[in-house]
Amino acid sequence: MKIASEKTIERLSLYRRLLRVAKGAGQMSVYSHDLAEMVRGTAAQVRRDLMEIGCAGNSKKGYDVDNLIDAISEFLDSDDVTPVALVGVGNLGRALLQFFESHHPKLKIVAVFDNDPEKSGRVIHGCRCYGMSEMPVVVAGKKITVAVLAVPVGAAQNAAKQLEEAGVRGILNFAPEPLRVGPSVAVENMDMTMALEKVAYMARQNNSKENGAK
């Protein structure tokens, strides 16, 4: 299995999204600059990405849509559906559960964990909710290797540790808290507070630039 850079992986995911839209619209082939728009990048970069996963284009027609979707899927996806765990069933957790339900056929949330004993045993959005203590058994039983972490600040590190010990190898972390995990666990932070601060900063820059240019 080849290993591409993280940026390339991100872009491949975005390309595929556009390709599916194109396919839905009956388009048979795309040019690199069509895909470049999707990632606000250059056509040359797109071609390099596609070459990395062994896709060749045609100087007359560009790239074959079906071929590309297949190649990206083979690269990004597992053969089987990847079972995912969600930890934390607050407002955000429930929203994520609903969000991911419909967004990906190959990634499926199959178990939900929460500290609250009241939630244990209940079924939320079609998912059985387990207590944190049941994690080792459930994760092993369902062969879960990926988790979405949507617990409140302060609880994230502990939950991450439990996930790691249970055998999870990738965590999508929504808590604004850095996770200390071993090198065999990939962590992707979705730090919404940081992102909003950043946007607010850049918006202010844009605003003062505009006013300054007047």
Added chain:
Amino acid sequence: MKIASEKTIERLSLYRRLLRVAKGAGQMSVYSHDLAEMVRGTAAQVRRDLMEIGCAGNSKKGYDVDNLIDAISEFLDSDDVTPVALVGVGNLGRALLQFFESHHPKLKIVAVFDNDPEKSGRVIHGCRCYGMSEMPVVVAGKKITVAVLAVPVGAAQNAAKQLEEAGVRGILNFAPEPLRVGPSVAVENMDMTMALEKVAYMARQNNSKENGAK
């Protein structure tokens, strides 16, 4: 106003979070390597970041916590509270509304917009909900320059256009859809589908690496 790189801005936001925790614990000063842990970076990088915003440390005690928090806040924050709009009041939108309510004193969601006429006029989590057509008036009236976009796929581009025209200069986009906006609008994408795909890919890499090493 100085302009730092996007990465530096992100890290400053993270440093501040750790500093506030340290301050809460009664700590008066920190070393660069304390902060480095927060961003999984190096101490030298932290020092460079802090120098960029004009902070000097002391080779004996490191950096003064209060001093650092003030300097970062002066750099990142506006003097006043920044009014923020939320567009899209589905499950995710409501979760975000609740999330941001408590997470930042300087960023406050002051208006909520939704297409659904049933939601118009209602108050959700203490926020008045407006119809999309009211956007120009409300955004101008409340001097909103930052927006959080949590609408379903397909509606994002149109909403972004309306926001731009209303005067918004920064958008935090949760829709898995690229936004075409002018250069005066900063867009930060929180692409949860892409992030989960990426984590799943990296988890699989870790897994096969482990099994291969056996």
Added chain:
DNA sequence: TAGATTGTTAATCGATTAACAATC
């Protein structure tokens, strides 16, 4: 002083960009 830390400079690395040849 000795030791840990900060501040500064040069070297390295990776990714992006630009330029151009090859192709249909």
Added chain:
DNA sequence: TAGATTGTTAATCGATTAACAATC
């Protein structure tokens, strides 16, 4: 052929890393 696109190589850029001097 002509023209737009792909594939490939070299140049550029930015950020990170490493090394070391300065400081308390």
